[in-house]
Amino acid sequence: MSTPTKERAAESGPDEIEPFSTWTGRARRWMLKKLPPDKLLPESQPSYVASWIYVFGMGAIASLAVVIASGLVLSLNGPSWWHLSGLGRFVNSTHLWSVEFFFLFMVVHLWGKFWMASWRGGRVLTWITGVFSFAVSIAAAFTGYLLQTNFESQWIAFEAKDALNAAGIGAWFNVANLGQMFTWHIVLLPLGVGAIVAFHVILVRMHGVVSPIDAAETDSQLANAKEASK
Amino acid sequence: MVPLLALVAQDGGTVYLGWGAFTIQLGNFIVIAAMVVLFVLALVLPFPKGRKRS
Numbered sequence: 001m002s003t004p005t006k007e008r009a010a011e012s013g014p015d016e017i018e019p020f021s022t023w024t025g026r027a028r029r030w031m032l033k034k035l036p037p038d039k040l041l042p043e044s045q046p047s048y049v050a051s052w053i054y055v056f057g058m059g060a061i062a063s064l065a066v067v068i069a070s071g072l073v074l075s076l077n078g079p080s081w082w083h084l085s086g087l088g089r090f091v092n093s094t095h096l097w098s099v100e101f102f103f104l105f106m107v108v109h110l111w112g113k114f115w116m117a118s119w120r121g122g123r124v125l126t127w128i129t130g131v132f133s134f135a136v137s138i139a140a141a142f143t144g145y146l147l148q149t150n151f152e153s154q155w156i157a158f159e160a161k162d163a164l165n166a167a168g169i170g171a172w173f174n175v176a177n178l179g180q181m182f183t184w185h186i187v188l189l190p191l192g193v194g195a196i197v198a199f200h201v202i203l204v205r206m207h208g209v210v211s212p213i214d215a216a217e218t219d220s221q222l223a224n225a226k227e228a229s230k
Numbered sequence: 231m232v233p234l235l236a237l238v239a240q241d242g243g244t245v246y247l248g249w250g251a252f253t254i255q256l257g258n259f260i261v262i263a264a265m266v267v268l269f270v271l272a273l274v275l276p277f278p279k280g281r282k283r284s
Contacts, residue, residue, distance in 0.1 A: 050277045050279075050280065051272070051273075051277050052271070052272035052273075052275055052277055053269075053272040053273060055272075056272070100261065104261065104264065104265055104268070107265050108265055108268050108269050108272065111265075111269050112269070112272070
């Protein structure tokens with residue numbers, strides 16, 4: 001049963017000094033301080049965000065949603081369906097092309113963020129999670145090529161086998177084992193990509209979209225953003 | 231005149247372009263060129279104005 005002090009603390013909001021004794025209460029206070037609802041789902045963005053170079057991150061996320069949806073349909077119906085039926089071949093092509101767009105948008109997003117040095121202003125972890133999501137996406141795409149169940153996938157698997165054996169991980173990550181690659185491709189790597197991308201977006205919300213390099217320190221929007229983050 | 235990128239090989243339906251020791255599959259070249267074009271357009275094209283909020 002909670003004490004009157006705790007009840008008062010719960011009503012007073014995260015800014016007040018609260019003697020929370022439970023981990024849930026302390027976690028809530030920490031989360032509300034780090035990411036208040038108006039930062040998590042903002043209604044407006046600074047004027048410098050009104051540029052096409054800022055749309056590619058969201059383009060990659062939209063493509064990822066199509067990748068996951070089409071992949072789910074493929075995995076539920078199986079290889080004979082995506083090889084032999086007209087609808088199966090269409091969904092298979094949708095999966096391939098959404099992956100092409102995912103990487104295309106992600107690379108242009110990467111170029112844009114690199115040239116504006118977007119790790120500035122305490123955004124190093126945002127940059128690092130972006131790099132990780134790129135690396136894990138490449139692994140996910142590679143296992144996808146192995147699941148085509150055709151001569152190309154067989155050729156890729158037996159070329160990659162030598163490289164992975166040379167790296168010493170071939171016995172643990174066996175590209176010739178279709179079942180194992182299926183688990184990596186539809187469970188482990190999508191969970192990895194999804195979790196890293198979600199964390200990346202949360203970090204963008206926490207720190208805000210990086211300003212252009214030539215924006216002056218006295219820029220009123222930047223000053224307001226700094227004031228709001230205090 | 232030597233073209234910058236010339237057709238160097240054709241294996242079945244796959245076309246390869248080359249420039250000296252550099253070789254690239256036509257499909258990969260198109261994707262990379264599309265990314266560069268998209269990047270440049272994103273920098274130079276004006277962004278549409280949003281609706282005014284009261």
